[in-house]
Amino acid sequence: xxxxxxxxxxxxxxxxxxxxxxxxxxxxxxxxxxxxxxxxxxxxxxxxxxxxxxxxxxxxxxxxxxxxxxxxxxxxxxxxxxxxxxxxxxxxxxxxxxxxxxxxxxxxxxxxxxxxxxxxxx
Amino acid sequence: xxxxxxxxxxxxxxxxxxxxxxxxxxxxxxxxxxxxxxxxxxxxxxxxxxxxxxxxxxxxxxxxxxxxxxxxxxxxxxxxxxxxxxxxxxxxxxxxxxxxxxxxxxxxxxxxxxxxxxxxxxxxxxxxxxxxxxxxxxxxxxxxxxxxxxxxxxxxxxxxxxxxxxxxxxxxxxxxxxxxxxxxxxxxxxxxxxxxxxxxxxxxxxxxxxxxxxxxxxxxxxxxxxxxxxx
Numbered sequence: 001x002x003x004x005x006x007x008x009x010x011x012x013x014x015x016x017x018x019x020x021x022x023x024x025x026x027x028x029x030x031x032x033x034x035x036x037x038x039x040x041x042x043x044x045x046x047x048x049x050x051x052x053x054x055x056x057x058x059x060x061x062x063x064x065x066x067x068x069x070x071x072x073x074x075x076x077x078x079x080x081x082x083x084x085x086x087x088x089x090x091x092x093x094x095x096x097x098x099x100x101x102x103x104x105x106x107x108x109x110x111x112x113x114x115x116x117x118x119x120x121x122x
Numbered sequence: 123x124x125x126x127x128x129x130x131x132x133x134x135x136x137x138x139x140x141x142x143x144x145x146x147x148x149x150x151x152x153x154x155x156x157x158x159x160x161x162x163x164x165x166x167x168x169x170x171x172x173x174x175x176x177x178x179x180x181x182x183x184x185x186x187x188x189x190x191x192x193x194x195x196x197x198x199x200x201x202x203x204x205x206x207x208x209x210x211x212x213x214x215x216x217x218x219x220x221x222x223x224x225x226x227x228x229x230x231x232x233x234x235x236x237x238x239x240x241x242x243x244x245x246x247x248x249x250x251x252x253x254x255x256x257x258x259x260x261x262x263x264x265x266x267x268x269x270x271x272x273x274x275x276x277x278x279x280x281x282x283x284x285x286x287x288x289x290x291x292x293x294x295x296x297x298x299x300x301x302x303x304x305x306x307x308x309x310x311x312x313x314x315x316x317x318x319x320x321x322x323x324x325x326x327x328x329x330x331x332x333x334x335x336x337x338x339x340x341x342x343x344x345x346x347x348x349x350x351x352x353x
Binding site: 013014016019020023024027030033034038039045046049050052053054057060061063065066070071072073074077078080081084085088089092093096097100 | 148173196203345
């Protein structure tokens with residue numbers, strides 16, 4: 001199961017310089033996202049904010065959470081979780097943002113619908 | 123030998139159902155990630171509904187966002203990033219076989235930063251919001267300058283308090299977990315061979331940090347801060 005498990009458990013120790021580098025990058029990202037909010041980029045403000053947030057997230061996941069040094073099984077779980085999150089957000093938005101495209105449905109009226117359904121069935 | 127076994131039946135924390143410590147370590151880590159997958163979807167539900175209502179009521183959300191103080195949100199982001207670093211260093215102290223006081227030092231520092239986050243949030247944000255009458259359900263008052271956007275502003279504040287409240291609840295749970303880890307460290311439970319509880323608690327702590335990394339721009343920085351609210 002483990003990729004490197006013949007001998008005793010030898011943890012992959014991340015050097016302090018890597019941790020500090022990631023820490024500084026996260027602080028720079030925070031400063032950047034705050035500064036960009038005061039610049040008028042129109043709708044791109046949100047895009048830039050999310051790109052910075054996702055970059056910060058990847059830094060935390062890969063280095064602070066050691067996923068860079070983990071076996072593939074852990075990564076599959078993580079990718080799966082975000083895939084499901086993507087399904088939830090995309091399908092919900094696909095519903096919500098396209099409601100104006102259709103004619104407004106008629107209110108519920110059994111007198112109209114039941115003959116139609118029975119026509120389909122029989 | 124048997125005497126030691128009585129007092130320390132399991133000095134390395136190795137559980138007999140596993141092949142070796144490496145496999146035990148991987149199993150613990152994988153289990154924690156599966157729990158975090160459920161947490162991603164748990165918070166994801168809130169982020170999804172936030173996205174929908176933001177798309178429906180963007181002007182109200184911009185007004186609501188400008189009711190929040192960027193300086194406190196940014197400060198708390200920095201505090202949480204610092205706490206993630208100290209958490210990583212606590213685990214590193216165990217990995218490199220440092221003595222237990224070193225592990226405890228980093229854990230306590232992490233707890234201090236977590237408590238600082240909550241303290242800043244309560245004292246300078248939530249209490250201030252209560253005084254300003256912008257807490258839904260606790261004397262929320264529409265302001266004339268909001269005009270017809272006012273119900274949407276209240277909606278935004280609902281999202282703000284539920285999302286930051288749920289995040290703060292996770293911080294409180296994290297502080298409890300860290301307190302248990304301090305106790306385990308004090309009893310000398312962690313070695314360079316066995317530190318699974320530290321590592322998977324660290325995963326949880328970093329996850330809570332990641333949630334805040336998204337909450338900060340999405341709640342505090344909507345629509346850019348160059349705009350003036352109220353139109």
